[in-house]
Amino acid sequence: MKLKRGLAAVLVAALAVGMMTGCGSKSSDKQAASDKKETLVMATNATFPPYEYVDGQDYAGIDVEVAQAIADELGMELQIQDVEFGSIISGVQSGKFDIGMAGITVTEDRKKSVNFTNTYATAKQVIIVKDGSAIQTVDDLSSNTKIGVQQDTTGDIYTTDDYGEDAVTRYNKGADAVQALLTGKVDCVVIDSEPAKEFVAANDGLKILDTEYVEEEYAICVAKDNDELLNQINDVLDKLKSNGKIDEIVNKYISAE
């Protein structure tokens, strides 16, 4: 019996070693293949129109096209990973993804964990309410208001700071928060202006308040130790800005009012 158990342990150990070496050789194969054309892995959360969303089978949106333009300039192949918004920055930090691009606002807290490129878009947080809501301006929000947000977005962070933990209900997607607003589970939704417009256009009986909650800037995040990529992207962004490529992409998705 004891002998058998010893034998089993040896077998398991052998199997484990075999699997490890198996994995090792596989990843080095991959490395060899990608030497031809390096991949640029972009983490995003494709539930945020018009910046990133799924259109049919493909990813579309401003961030996706800007990232594609950057990858083209750098001679790299763009690979998109669709993950939860809250996992993007920690994934970039740990080197799982090369860049994070998901309408990410530059904040001081986030700067402690990752580096940000120059900004490529400005945005604001706005408040969506139902038609005829008692909430008329941002001043009507209080700690008794039920505020719906997308988890870990700046809308979540700012409203939690301003009105406290209990006032905020966090959903995985902006669209879920808007659905909760429609059925009266929350009183308002605080979210970025451009997705807000899309959500309001798609649902009857909603409106965006005239006063915005806060203004902010979007940028691409890169791991702290990857200054080379950061500088490369900044150079490309400057080029894309000056040759009008970024404006062209933005205008394609956001019609000027």
Place this chain on the structure above:
Amino acid sequence: MSNGWNTFVTDFRFVFIQDDRWKSLFQGLGNTLVITFFAVMIGIVLGAIVATVRTTYDKNNGDMKKRNPVGFYILSIANVICKLYLTVIRGTPVVVQLMIAYFIIFATSNNSTAVAVFAFGINSGAYVAEIIRGGIMSIDEGQFEAGRSLGFNYGQTMIYIIIPQVFKVVLPTLCNEFIVLLKETSVAGYVGIMDLTKAGDIIRGRTFSAFLPLLGVAAIYLVMVVILTALVGCLERSLRKNER
């Protein structure tokens, strides 16, 4: 070594202590326990009713058809409803059921914890029903016959002879189901409820650190399951006193 320890302490302070983040973990743990407890209650009641209907039908449909046709039809309909319930609930994922309950069935309800209790309770009821039914079916037919020959009717045989034996048989499986349920409630975050997993997620999102929040949450779940298992172990041992 001490350097690594210092880093760990700094990280631990940052992740759990700073900004009172441990408070949201405890709040989340509270919500997880509340949802699990009441869902277990609903599951037991619902499961017992469904199991009763299903076994009564299976064991009596032959002679009841002749003796009591009206009762037989009522029982047949109840049996079909129970079968439908089992098929639908066991055939769809609990996350989908939870979202259907939250966004469709109780679209106008503001009490999301109650909606979650309802969804998880209904879900658990289906599994509990099959566990209890399996327990009843596992009791030897001779036990039924013995009861009937003592002059008990079907109901009395069940209550005095079968159920006490069933209880002992199903306890380990039932405990397993509740452990599964406790962990299944981790999807409550999908509908904006701050349960333990969601609290860990929020800390992960705020600190941009994955290691401690995830391992911390895992450790809390593990401790709860270990405690639950120990409690059921005690109960099982005391039930086994009549055995040799």
